[in-house]
């Protein structure tokens with residue numbers, strides 16, 4: 001049976017199974033890699049030089065016919081699964097209707113509908129408005145732009161270990177120098193990095209960590225100079241760092257008291273990944289602005305800045321936009337993703353994935369002392385690797401494990417300021433059986449470290 005499926009003609013025919021049939025990378029990938037090296041700069045690197053031909057659900061299949069269990073979902077983009085029928089049909093229908101007219105010239109309904117859906121599903125019961133953009137970084141840029149216009153202030157506060165993008169302003173906001181910033185400056189000014197809450201490393205309560213963040217910002221900047229504080233409710237690239245209880249509410253309270261716009265960058269944590277539409281809900285905060293991208297449109301590029309109407313309306317007409325921003329094909333796909341989450345009850349899937357994965361990861365922690373911490377919510381889980389008996393980061397173990405997993409048909413992503421975190425952010429379409437199989441490979445990978 002599997003033979004006939006070796007070259008499936010339709011993505012839906014891809015059986016949800018792991019299957020390695022060549023060396024990794026296989027010969028066709030090796031040939032493509034050679035072509036790529038001649039024409040694509042080394043600055044654009046790939047975690048694994050395996051070239052993908054098609055994908056469905058939680059499986060990606062490469063040009064050599066190898067099938068991988070995808071635990072990264074393109075860094076949290078394919079939240080409802082690869083080649084989802086609803087996304088394909090919505091985007092295809094829009095392709096045949098019109099692909100571009102430019103919303104700032106002649107508008108169309110799908111943009112408005114996405115704004116309605118984001119207003120409905122982001123936290124908070126107040127009037128909200130949304131501007132659509134193309135990428136996460138562009139959403140962050142626009143959020144800062146709007147917060148500055150609204151407050152008449154210029155200071156931007158961000159947290160240590162944050163990731164907000166690769167454009168000039170967002171490089172300034174991103175914490176980690178290598179590979180994101182080194183040699184790419186000078187960076188935008190008036191961006192201030194404050195200590196975050198990182199329970200595994202600082203051992204602080206939420207209240208104490210918030211007091212530390214606030215004291216830093218008050219001393220180093222001054223609250224009245226800050227336009228906004230941008231936080232990822234669960235830090236993504238920084239290593240799926242979940243703040244201690246009470247940390248985010250204390251920050252929000254301080255922002256509100258001081259007229260600082262409280263912005264949640266939910267580009268990685270949002271859109272049903274954690275079992276809630278947006279991770280802010282787990283922490284009891286209602287941000288003034290929520291930023292979304294990645295998972296909102298099944299892989300088509302679109303991003304949103306959704307915020308309190310009075311803040312969003314601070315910009316003069318014509319101040320916000322962009323040629324492709326809110327592209328109709330991507331907007332149609334986003335509507336299909338929202339509809340699928342509702343009609344298929346996908347909000348429950350985050351909790352299912354947590355139930356399937358977290359106890360297994362905790363069991364591995366008991367077995368292997370290289371795992372210092374297991375954390376996360378829903379389908380946003382991670383293990384932080386250390387030198388056994390210490391909290392010293394262990395990126396070497398992460399590299400060895402992700403390489404082993406790739407050879408055995410499991411795509412695992414790293415993360416973390418020290419590159420010592422493995423994050424699990426599969427699509428919500430992944431089955432418990434595939435998760436169990438991936439855990440088996442992870443167990444073997446951990447065992448191989450000791451041999």
Ligand code: PLZ
Pocket residue numbers: 075135136137138140163164165166232236237265266267268269293294
């Ligand atoms: N904010 C919280 O996670 C994107 C970047 C991967 P863009 N993270 C993955 C890479 O190596 O470039 C991200 C994020 C958070 C902002 C962004 C930026 O989103 O769509 O990549 O611009």
